[in-house]
Amino acid sequence: MPTAIAVTSPDLVLPPPDRQTPPAAVLHPASKQHTLDHSLAEMHTLLEQHGYVIVLYPASLPARAVHRLHTVRSLLESDRIALLRLDLPPLGLAMLALQLRQLALCDFSPGVLASAARLLSHYIxxxxxxxxxxxxxxxxxxxxxxxxxxxxxxxxxxxxxxxxxxxxxxxxxxxxxxxxxxxxxxxxxxxxxxxxxxxxxxxxxxxxxxxxxxxxxxxxxxxxxxxxxxxxxxxxxIPDISMLYQLVSSVKREDCHWCGLELIGDRCGFCAAPLLAREQRGARARGPGVGPGAGSGTGARELSPATRALATPRPRRAIGP
Missing domain, CATH: 3.30.1180.10 (Hypothetical Protein Tm841; Chain: A;domain 3)
Structure with a gap:
């Protein structure tokens, strides 16, 4: 399955131009009906089905909803969730999500796909x-x-x-x-x-x-x-998938010095670590830590037994400097 592209509202999901474009995942907002347990199970299911999840959310998203996203990422202790805050207006964000959904079918790695969001936003x-x-x-x-x-x-x-x-x-x-x-x-x-x-x-x-x-x-x-x-x-x-592919593939790829994923541009989309200066690349060894943007999980409520199983720590790479 291709990398999952997720948004925070069904209004941000545009109809695909063809049958091959995968649908976007819609994350439910924090509410009395949709508790933290539900959010954890929702994200865990996406990870099991797709391997990696890229979440796009607007800069105007309420703080409570943003906190929920980071809490879920922290409790699942997953370096396979990218949380991308974008200054695009909502309709522009919906178009970017559609472009990433199209590119998810191409041969780009999850790291390149996540960092491509910043690149493509400059062309909207x-x-x-x-x-x-x-x-x-x-x-x-x-x-x-x-x-x-x-x-x-x-x-x-x-x-x-x-x-x-x-x-x-x-x-x-x-x-x-x-x-x-x-x-x-x-x-x-x-x-x-x-x-x-x-x-x-x-x-x-x-x-x-x-x-x-x-x-x-x-x-x-x-x-x-x-x-x-x-x-x-x-x-x-840009509506042409071939032009989008050429645009992303023309950018030099680097390996993130922290999480090891591929990236384009100056920052990793998953762990948010900046690209090291040329003279520093290859000279710095990765070490344990918590990635920038991973969230502290402060204020998390008591989890149900089923959800605690999802949040049980497992061997993983570090996700931040």
Whole structure:
């Protein structure tokens, strides 16, 4: 079975473009109905079925949910779980999850696949058309834009990644500034909230010369991420799996000095250890320890007998410096 790609909400799962693309695993949020025991059993099942699990979650995820993820990883004492916090807006994160699901069928190792998430996120152009930016804190907003946000009919086109940018859009005709788009072929996906506007399809899509436009359900997390429900979220990404494969495979691979997994870029996706400087590689021996980002598991509740069996320590490699 390919490496499992997991997300924290069903809204972050996009339909696959073909029958070969594996589904994403959806992790249930912490609640009275879904206890720590349930979360441990859920993750243990994924590990047994897939070997490795890569969890993508947005930066806006509530602290309680983030703590649950790290607690589960710590109690299972597994170096086969990657927890990747991403600053992508929810719709952009959903597109990244779909790309990783497609690449999971290729010959990439789990370590390369996990570290590829950071690489591919730089090629996703994600933003939104907003009716207000008064509470927006994830993209720099000037005092002038804050003031204009109180004017009835005001709309703002905001690009969050890869480079933050905000422009004012005139209400009726959709005229105003432009957002710099990708210099490569992309497919545009839109998700409509409470804002009634066709600016994304009538102005942005032609300006970006996208290869196609699709529509998805607005993720529940989008309202929190953009600090308003009056929005139309959009994301443009590379749809061609062969181009994604070429992009990832063209990057030099290294072995993580701590957990031993392959990686691309400057940080391991599983243990979060940074890539050593060239002169240090091969000179430092690995030693026992707890990996950065592994979590302390503080505050874990009493486990059921069945769950304690899942959390029983077993021989493993160290997962951090």
């Amino acid at each position: 152009y994600a933003g939104a058309l907003l009716g207000s930016v008064t509470k927006l804190d994830r993209v720099p907003v000037s005092l002038t834009s804050h003031a204009k946000s109180w004017v009835p009919g005001s709309q703002f086109a905001v690009l969050a990644t890869p480079q933050p940018h905000l422009v004012k859009i005139s209400g009726g005709n959709g005229q105003g500034g432009t957002l710099e788009g990708p210099g490569f072929g992309t497919q545009l996906l839109i998700a409509k909230g409470q804002l009634q506007s066709d600016w994304v399809t009538s102005h942005l899509a032609p300006a970006w010369k996208v290869q196609g436009v699709g529509e998805a359900r607005l993720p529940a997390e989008s309202t929190r991420w953009w600090a308003t429900g009056r929005l139309v979220e959009f994301a443009a990404a």
